[in-house]
Amino acid sequence: MTVSSAGRAEDLRISSVSKSFESKSGTVQALKNIDIDIPAGSFLVIVGSSGCGKSTLLRIIAGLERQFEGKVTLGGRPISRPGLDRGVVFQEHRLLPWLTVEQNIRFGLSRLPEAEKAARTQRQLELVGLTSFAKAHPHQLSGGMAQRVAIARALANQPEILLLDEPFGALDALTKIQMQNEILRIWQAERTTMVLVTHDIDEAIFLADQILVLSSRPGQVKSLHPVSLSRPRDRSSPDFMALRKTIFSEFFTESETPFAYEI
Amino acid sequence: MSIYAASLLKRLLRVGEYLILPVLLLSVWQAAVDLKWVKPILLPAPTTVAATFWSMVVSGELPKHLAISLWRVLEGFAIASVFGLLLGIGIGLSRRLDRMTDLTLQLIKPIPPISWIPLAILWFGIGEVGKIYIIFLGAFFPVLVNTIDGIRQTDHRYVELAEVLEISRARLIAQVILPSALPAIMTGLRVGLMVAWMCVVAAELIAASSGVGFLIMDARLLSQTDQVLVGMITIGAMGKLLDVILKRLELRIISWRSAYQGA
Numbered sequence: 006m007t008v009s010s011a012g013r014a015e016d017l018r019i020s021s022v023s024k025s026f027e028s029k030s031g032t033v034q035a036l037k038n039i040d041i042d043i044p045a046g047s048f049l050v051i052v053g054s055s056g057c058g059k060s061t062l063l064r065i066i067a068g069l070e071r072q073f074e075g076k077v078t079l080g081g082r083p084i085s086r087p088g089l090d091r092g093v094v095f096q097e098h099r100l101l102p103w104l105t106v107e108q109n110i111r112f113g114l115s116r117l118p119e120a121e122k123a124a125r126t127q128r129q130l131e132l133v134g135l136t137s138f139a140k141a142h143p144h145q146l147s148g149g150m151a152q153r154v155a156i157a158r159a160l161a162n163q164p165e166i167l168l169l170d171e172p173f174g175a176l177d178a179l180t181k182i183q184m185q186n187e188i189l190r191i192w193q194a195e196r197t198t199m200v201l202v203t204h205d206i207d208e209a210i211f212l213a214d215q216i217l218v219l220s221s222r223p224g225q226v227k228s229l230h231p232v233s234l235s236r237p238r239d240r241s242s243p244d245f246m247a248l249r250k251t252i253f254s255e256f257f258t259e260s261e262t263p264f265a266y267e268i
Numbered sequence: 269m270s271i272y273a274a275s276l277l278k279r280l281l282r283v284g285e286y287l288i289l290p291v292l293l294l295s296v297w298q299a300a301v302d303l304k305w306v307k308p309i310l311l312p313a314p315t316t317v318a319a320t321f322w323s324m325v326v327s328g329e330l331p332k333h334l335a336i337s338l339w340r341v342l343e344g345f346a347i348a349s350v351f352g353l354l355l356g357i358g359i360g361l362s363r364r365l366d367r368m369t370d371l372t373l374q375l376i377k378p379i380p381p382i383s384w385i386p387l388a389i390l391w392f393g394i395g396e397v398g399k400i401y402i403i404f405l406g407a408f409f410p411v412l413v414n415t416i417d418g419i420r421q422t423d424h425r426y427v428e429l430a431e432v433l434e435i436s437r438a439r440l441i442a443q444v445i446l447p448s449a450l451p452a453i454m455t456g457l458r459v460g461l462m463v464a465w466m467c468v469v470a471a472e473l474i475a476a477s478s479g480v481g482f483l484i485m486d487a488r489l490l491s492q493t494d495q496v497l498v499g500m501i502t503i504g505a506m507g508k509l510l511d512v513i514l515k516r517l518e519l520r521i522i523s524w525r526s527a528y529q530g531a
Contacts, residue, residue, distance in 0.1 A: 067432060068432075069428060069431065069432070087431050087432045087434065088434065089433070089434055091432075092432075093429075093432045095425070095429070097425070099425055099426065099429045101426065101443070101444065101447070102524050102525065103447040103448075103450075103522075103524045104443075104524075112433065112435075112443065113433035113435070115433075115434065115435060115436065115439065142523075142524045143524075144524065144525075158433075162433070
C-alpha cells in the first residue's frame with residue numbers, strides 16, 4: 006500500500022489560542038492560552054471532561070470557528086477557514102441519508118476527474134473494509150459501520166490531518182474497541198496526522214503519541230503526556246495502568262477518587 | 269397451521285381492519301333507509317346509489333364529467349406545483365426574497381380560494397381559465413409553504429459538513445438541501461393535490477356547465493339525491509386514488525428514509 010500523504014505532511018502548531026463565547030450571563034472563556042505542537046504523522050489525543058472546550062479547539066483547527074485569539078498554523082500557513090488539507094470526523098457520522106455508502110464517500114471529491122474519484126472511492130471502501138456495503142444506504146448500517154464510512158469519506162481527500170471529535174462516543178463498548186484498533190490500523194497505513202478528542206482515558210492511552218489533558222472552565226493545558234508504549238498496546242499491562250492512574254488523578258483528587266482500579 | 273396459512277390469515281385480518289368502518293357505516297345507512305328512519309328522497313339507500321352509479325357509468329355521463337374535472341385539476345395543479353416549487357426554493361434559499369414576499373403571501377394565503385370565484389367569473393368568464401385560476405390558488409400555497417419549510421429544516425450539521433469538504437453552493441443545494449427538503453416537498457404536493465381537487469368541485473358547483481361539481485348541482489336542482497350522492501362519492505374515491513398514487517411515488521423517491529410508520 007502506498008503512503009499517501011507522508012511526502013507533503015506538515016506540522017500543526019497551535020500558539021496561545023484563546024476563545025470566549027458571549028452568553029446571557031456574561032462572557033464564558035472556553036479556551037485559554039493553548040500552546041501545542043503536533044508533529045506531522047503523529048497521533049495527538051485531547052482529553053478533558055465535557056464542557057472543557059476540547060471540541061471547540063478541534064473546531065478551531067478545522068476552521069469552523071473563526072473567532073478566536075492566537076494562531077493556528079499548518080506548515081506555517083495560518084488557518085482561517087475549512088480546507089481539504091484537514092479532514093473531519095464528527096461525533097455523529099453525518100452521512101447523507103439519501104446517498105449510498107459509495108456516493109457518500111464520493112461526495113467530498115469535487116475537484117477530481119471521474120476516474121480518480123472512482124479509484125479513490127474504491128480504495129477507501131477497501132481501507133475501511135466495507136466494499137460489500139458500497140450500495141447500502143446509511144440507515145441500513147450499524148453505528149460502527151456508519152462511523153467507518155465517515156472516516157473513509159474524510160480520508161478520501163487525502164488530508165494532511167484527520168480531526169476526530171469523539172468519534173466513538175456513541176458506540177457500544179465492544180464496537181468502540183474494534184474501532185480503536187481500526188483507526189490505529191488506518192493511521193499506520195496512511196500516516197495521516199491524527200488529532201482525536203475524547204473523554205475516554207483508556208482510548209487516549211491506547212491510541213496516542215501524546216495526550217493533552219485539558220482542564221475545565223477555562224479550558225487550559227493541564228498536562229501533556231508523551232506515550233512511549235510500543236504498539237499494539239496491551240490495555241492491562243502495568244505501564245498502561247500506571248499512566249491511566251496518573252491521568253485519572255488529574256481529574257479526581259485523592260479524596261474524590263470514587264474507587265481504586267485493581268484487576 | 270403452516271406458516272404460509274398463518275401469514276395469509278394475518279393479511280386477511282389486516283384487510284378486515286381496513287374495511288370494518290366503511291362496511292359498518294354502509295350497513296347503518298342501508299338499515300336507516302330500510303327501516304324508514306329517513307325519507308329516501310333525502311337520503312337514498314346505498315343500493316339505490318350503487319344502481320344509479322352503474323347506470324351513470326354505462327351511459328358515459330359520469331366518466332365524461334369526471335374526465336373534465338380531472339383534467340382541470342391536473343392543469344391547475346401542474347401550474348401551481350411549478351410556481352410553488354420555484355418560488356418556494358427561491359424563498360427558502362434567500363432571506364432577502366423571503367422578506368420581499370412574506371407580507372404579500374401571508375396576506376393572500378388565508379383568503380379561501382372559493383372567495384375568489386366572483387372575481388374569477390368577472391375576469392375570466394365561466395370558461396376554463398377561471399376554474400384553473402381557482403385551483404391554482406388552492407394548490408399553490410401548500411406546495412409553497414412546505415417547500416420553504418423543507419428547505420429551512422435542512423440539518424445545519426450537513427451544511428457544516430459541506431463546508432469542511434469545500435462543496436460548492438450549487439452542489440450544496442442540489443445534493444444536500446433539496447434532497448433533505450424532499451419529504452416536506454412531497455407532503456406539500458399531496459396536500460396541494462387534495463386542495464386542488466376540492467377547489468375544482470367548489471368552482472364547478474358555482475360556475476360551470478360540466479364536471480362533477482356541475483353534475484351534483486344539476487342533480488340537486490332536479491332533486492335527484494341519488495345522483496348527488498354518486499357525484500360526492502366519486503369525488504371522494506377519486507381524491508383517495510390521487511393520494512394513493514402520489515404516496516406510492518413518494519415512497520419510491522424517498523426510499524432512503526427510515527421514518528416512523530405507526531405502531
